[in-house]
Amino acid sequence: MENQLIIERFELFKVPPRWLFLKITTKEGIIGWGEPIVEGKADTVAACVKEMEQYVIGQSAHRIQDIWQILYRGGFYRGGAIHMSAMAGIDQALWDIKGKALNVPVYQLLGGAVRDKMKMYCWIGGDNPDVVIQQAKEKVAAGFRAVKMNATGPLEWITTQTELKKAAENIRKLREEFGDSLEIGLDFHGRVHKSMVRRLIDELEPYRPMFIEEPVLSEHNEALKHIAAYTSIPIATGERMFSRWDFKSLLSEGNIDIIQPDLSHAGGISEVFRIAAMAEAYDVSIAPHCPLGPVSLAAALQIDFACPNAVIQENSIGIHYNQGFDLLDYVSNTEVFTIRDGYIxxxxxxGLGVEVNEAALMEAQKIGHQWTNPIWRLEDGSFAEW
Structure with missing residues (x-):
C-alpha cells in the first residue's frame, strides 16, 4: 500500500518583484512548492488558493489527478485566469511532493526524458536599438543563442507607416550585428490591432524572425487564419489561454505553429502536459510561456524534458521586470539554471528539481509587492494595449 502522503498545510509567500509562492507540507514532512500567480492579481489568486484549501487538506498528495478534477469540476463556475492559476500552483506543488516521495524528477513520472537538454531564450528590451544591441551582446556572453523582444510600443488602431518602420529597426540592427547566428523572437503582445498586423509583418519579414507571438489578442484568434495565410513566419500564441478547452478550437483550425501555455496559468503540470499532447496530434510545437519565478520555470522544464514537441523555453533571469529581485535570489541550487551554449x-x-530558499522568501515577504502592469495612453488620451 502506498504511503498516503496526507496534505497538512498551505503557506503563501507574496514576494517581489511580482510573484506568489505556495508551500504545501504533508504530515510526513515532505514539502512541495508551487507558483500560483496572475501578474497584477497576486492577492486575488491567493484568495482563490485559500478557498480551495478545503478540498485539498487531508487528501493524499499522490492523488494529483483526482485533486485536479475536484478543483476544476467541483465548482459550478470554472476556468479563467484566476481559477486556473490558483490550481496551477497547487498542481505544481503536488507533483513536487510526489517526485520527492518517490525520489525521481517529475519528468520521470510523465514517462521519462525525451531529450538531454532544453534550448532556452531570454528577454531583451525592444525600446531602443542601441540598448537592444548591448543587451543582446550581454545575453550571448551569458550563454544564450536566442532572444525575444517586444515588436512595438503602443500602437494606434490604424497607425502610421513611420511607426511600423520604427518597429522593424531593432531586429534590423540585430541582424546586422549577429547575422543569423542569433535567433530572434518578436512579441506583438496583443498590442497590434488586426488591421495593422499584415503591414507590420511586411516590415519584419525580411529579417527572418524565429516567430511572431500574439499577433492578435487571444480573443481575436479567428483572425489567425488570415495571418497564417499571409506569412511563412511561425505564429505563436497561448499565454492568455488557460485550459485544453481554450486550446481545442485553436489547434483544430490549424492556424498556429507554436502554443505557449504558462505553467502558472494553465492548470499546472497536469493540464499543460495534456495540452502538449493535444498539440502534438496537430503537428504543433510547444514553447511554454514563463516570465515568472524559479518554481514556474522548473515546472515548465519538466514539461519540456518529457514532451517531444517542446522546442524552446522562455525564462526570466535578468528580465526587465525583476528590478531589485531576480529569479536566482530565491533558489539555493542556482546551478540547475546554468545556461551552456544556449541550453539547460x-x-x-x-520533484521539480529546484530548492527554494525559504529564508529568502521570508525576508522578501516583509517587503511584498503591489505590482500592476502599466496603463498606456495614446497621443489623443485614449487607452493603448500594454
Missing part, C-alpha cells in the same frame, strides 16, 4: 541540462534532483 536535464535536471537530476527529485
Amino acid at each position: 541540462d536535464l535536471f537530476e534532483r527529485p
Whole structure:
C-alpha cells in the first residue's frame, strides 16, 4: 500500500518583484512548492488558493489527478485566469511532493526524458536599438543563442507607416550585428490591432524572425487564419489561454505553429502536459510561456524534458521586470539554471528539481509587492494595449 502522503498545510509567500509562492507540507514532512500567480492579481489568486484549501487538506498528495478534477469540476463556475492559476500552483506543488516521495524528477513520472537538454531564450528590451544591441551582446556572453523582444510600443488602431518602420529597426540592427547566428523572437503582445498586423509583418519579414507571438489578442484568434495565410513566419500564441478547452478550437483550425501555455496559468503540470499532447496530434510545437519565478520555470522544464514537441523555453533571469529581485535570489541550487551554449541540462534532483530558499522568501515577504502592469495612453488620451 502506498504511503498516503496526507496534505497538512498551505503557506503563501507574496514576494517581489511580482510573484506568489505556495508551500504545501504533508504530515510526513515532505514539502512541495508551487507558483500560483496572475501578474497584477497576486492577492486575488491567493484568495482563490485559500478557498480551495478545503478540498485539498487531508487528501493524499499522490492523488494529483483526482485533486485536479475536484478543483476544476467541483465548482459550478470554472476556468479563467484566476481559477486556473490558483490550481496551477497547487498542481505544481503536488507533483513536487510526489517526485520527492518517490525520489525521481517529475519528468520521470510523465514517462521519462525525451531529450538531454532544453534550448532556452531570454528577454531583451525592444525600446531602443542601441540598448537592444548591448543587451543582446550581454545575453550571448551569458550563454544564450536566442532572444525575444517586444515588436512595438503602443500602437494606434490604424497607425502610421513611420511607426511600423520604427518597429522593424531593432531586429534590423540585430541582424546586422549577429547575422543569423542569433535567433530572434518578436512579441506583438496583443498590442497590434488586426488591421495593422499584415503591414507590420511586411516590415519584419525580411529579417527572418524565429516567430511572431500574439499577433492578435487571444480573443481575436479567428483572425489567425488570415495571418497564417499571409506569412511563412511561425505564429505563436497561448499565454492568455488557460485550459485544453481554450486550446481545442485553436489547434483544430490549424492556424498556429507554436502554443505557449504558462505553467502558472494553465492548470499546472497536469493540464499543460495534456495540452502538449493535444498539440502534438496537430503537428504543433510547444514553447511554454514563463516570465515568472524559479518554481514556474522548473515546472515548465519538466514539461519540456518529457514532451517531444517542446522546442524552446522562455525564462526570466535578468528580465526587465525583476528590478531589485531576480529569479536566482530565491533558489539555493542556482546551478540547475546554468545556461551552456544556449541550453539547460536535464535536471537530476527529485520533484521539480529546484530548492527554494525559504529564508529568502521570508525576508522578501516583509517587503511584498503591489505590482500592476502599466496603463498606456495614446497621443489623443485614449487607452493603448500594454
